[in-house]
Amino acid sequence: MIDNQTSGEKPVFLNAKQAAEFLGLKPNTLAKMRVYGNGPEYRKHGQRVLYSLDDLTTWSDASRRSSTSEVPDV
16 A cells, blocks of 8 residues: 555545445445444545545554454444
8 A cells, every 4th residue: 555644645535436445335335334423534525525545444454353253442
């Protein structure tokens, strides 16, 4: 993955459909996560919902588990 902070490049943003595809989710699942507040952080630019690639990766990493009996850090 590209580290935008140290390379000086602009952050990469994905729209909701692209973000859902990146995470392997359906777009409506990601929309419901926005409503309930249990999904990745996002930004609103006017009517557009945008996700930073870094935020998507961070959120996914926080969901990492080593067994099915592991309790999430919520």
